[in-house]
Amino acid sequence: MQAAAHPATSRPPYRIGNTFARGLVWFRRDLRATDHAALHYALRHCAQVWCVFVFDRDILDPLLARGLQSDRRVEFIRQSLVELAGTLAAAGGGLIVLHGRAQTAIPALARALEVEAVFANHDYEPAANARDQAVRQALSAQACALFTFKDQAVFERDEILNGQGKPFAVFTPYKNAWLRTVEPFDLRPYAVEPYLPALAPVPAAYRQPVPTLAQLGFGASNLAEIAMPTGASGAQALFAEFVERMGDYGRRRDYPALRGPSYLSVHLRFGTISIRTLARTAHAAVLRGGADSAGAAVWLSELIWRDFYFMILHHHPRVGAGAAFHPAYDAIRWQDGDTGERYFRAWCDAATGYPLVDAAMLQIRQSGYMHNRLRMVTASFLVKDLGVDWRRGEQYFADQLNDFDLAANNGGWQWAASTGCDAQPWFRIFNPVTQSQKFDPQGRFIRKYLPQLAALPDKYLHAPWTAPETVLAEAGVRLGDNYPRPLVQHDVARQQTLRRYEVVKQVVKPEVKGAGAED
Numbered sequence: 001m002q003a004a005a006h007p008a009t010s011r012p013p014y015r016i017g018n019t020f021a022r023g024l025v026w027f028r029r030d031l032r033a034t035d036h037a038a039l040h041y042a043l044r045h046c047a048q049v050w051c052v053f054v055f056d057r058d059i060l061d062p063l064l065a066r067g068l069q070s071d072r073r074v075e076f077i078r079q080s081l082v083e084l085a086g087t088l089a090a091a092g093g094g095l096i097v098l099h100g101r102a103q104t105a106i107p108a109l110a111r112a113l114e115v116e117a118v119f120a121n122h123d124y125e126p127a128a129n130a131r132d133q134a135v136r137q138a139l140s141a142q143a144c145a146l147f148t149f150k151d152q153a154v155f156e157r158d159e160i161l162n163g164q165g166k167p168f169a170v171f172t173p174y175k176n177a178w179l180r181t182v183e184p185f186d187l188r189p190y191a192v193e194p195y196l197p198a199l200a201p202v203p204a205a206y207r208q209p210v211p212t213l214a215q216l217g218f219g220a221s222n223l224a225e226i227a228m229p230t231g232a233s234g235a236q237a238l239f240a241e242f243v244e245r246m247g248d249y250g251r252r253r254d255y256p257a258l259r260g261p262s263y264l265s266v267h268l269r270f271g272t273i274s275i276r277t278l279a280r281t282a283h284a285a286v287l288r289g290g291a292d293s294a295g296a297a298v299w300l301s302e303l304i305w306r307d308f309y310f311m312i313l314h315h316h317p318r319v320g321a322g323a324a325f326h327p328a329y330d331a332i333r334w335q336d337g338d339t340g341e342r343y344f345r346a347w348c349d350a351a352t353g354y355p356l357v358d359a360a361m362l363q364i365r366q367s368g369y370m371h372n373r374l375r376m377v378t379a380s381f382l383v384k385d386l387g388v389d390w391r392r393g394e395q396y397f398a399d400q401l402n403d404f405d406l407a408a409n410n411g412g413w414q415w416a417a418s419t420g421c422d423a424q425p426w427f428r429i430f431n432p433v434t435q436s437q438k439f440d441p442q443g444r445f446i447r448k449y450l451p452q453l454a455a456l457p458d459k460y461l462h463a464p465w466t467a468p469e470t471v472l473a474e475a476g477v478r479l480g481d482n483y484p485r486p487l488v489q490h491d492v493a494r495q496q497t498l499r500r501y502e503v504v505k506q507v508v509k510p511e512v513k514g515a516g517a518e519d
């Protein structure tokens, strides 16, 4: 049997050869029960369907081994699973939640439930692919199939190629090809509701509540305190609120003190909302024209960046293992030894003496979120002002970000370090003071995170060391005491960076694109 295609498309449908008596949907980065490719196909092709999520010890145990006591992401997942389990139960099924190694837990469960097929959605991270490969092999040894589907991207893998049939390495032509290719079919939801009668209740042996954080070995994080909405309902609420201001996205998105972006990244990361829902809404607003269309087009572009980086990781998995996209950049000698260590610690500890950088580093530590403009500024500062290896920053973000995603995080860091595909040219170096003046002109963001600087006049807030002693004293700012002096001088650091990157001069010639440019 062939899975029925969505109508009106030039693309071939997925083919599933059979119908099955029993199937299992394995949830991973797709914690919702609507518009879900794997769930859709399982419900259509199996008489009875169970659903499972595994808290994977291969992921969680290393976090615990590193001494982590709480993790907002584990708590976010847990709360989202409680909601998903409730939704599935209300529809006549339920969610089996296991705590073990997915590689062995999924084949064992499939055997115990005597399912003939497991259904899951594609992942693009090398470790996840290795896991899926191991599960596929184990399942096939017990005569069970593993079907996987595109779900978390609009276009994946080889779906968007350049004129030579090769993967793009530059974003704008990729985006243009993406926009030329997209059809209503690509953005259509995978219907789940009409097929829900195939959901089977959780067998008694597995009927347990979602494990508590303590059972998983974690303590509570500050998720409740920062009031982060979780689950599919949280994602829907955030999206509904964003749609009202999507038209302003292009104008507001660069100012961290404004509510400009959607804050949906953690929901996209864990799939509590479907990418098709978001892209369809933005695309429709663009096609409609009118007041919202410019903002919607900019936002759609950001969603396309997400597909772009998934595609890059898929075709170049070595970038996820620490390699520069352009190998020539691996010749750069980074600031190491005691100085490198001291610089890196000061950056992590929000003690660089550059207020915008420090405020951003406090934002990520306190909330697990960092505004996109600030990700660019802090990453650039670590690499191009402090000369520290971008991989150290990438790892720090991976530990801190709620929305940590290997493809986007690696792409962002390689962009900032100029080592990546379509990256910032190496000779363009953000000035942390002018970035601050431009994107936080009244210092509202800085004052929120650095109250000890709040009384400084705007004129000096972005570079407190330039303020006269009397102004500092009046504002209660004691440099070197309640706020650090600048760790490095930007102008000096800039010159060092230009020298450090000389090893790659042959790759990108500054005279061609404007040497020593500063933003």
Ligand SMILES: Cc1cc2nc3c(=O)[nH]c(=O)nc-3n(C[C@H](O)[C@H](O)[C@H](O)COP(=O)(O)OP(=O)(O)OC[C@H]3O[C@@H](n4cnc5c(N)ncnc54)[C@H](O)[C@@H]3O)c2cc1C
Binding pocket: 253, 261, 262, 263, 264, 265, 266, 268, 269, 302, 303, 305, 306, 307, 309, 370, 371, 372, 373, 375, 376, 379, 397, 401, 403, 404, 405, 406, 408, 409, 410, 411, 412, 413, 416
């Ligand atoms: C150094 C660095 C590290 C980053 N690490 C991550 C990460 O680990 N996870 C992550 O999701 N994004 C990452 N980004 C991209 C971007 O900063 C975040 O996606 C964005 O800030 C999330 O906020 P939002 O949901 O409000 O975004 P919006 O501005 O509302 O954008 C909507 C969605 O588009 C996607 N998106 C936006 N910008 C990008 C981008 N440059 N690359 C890929 N996808 C994008 C995200 O899914 C985002 O949720 C990183 C960027 C940089 C410069």
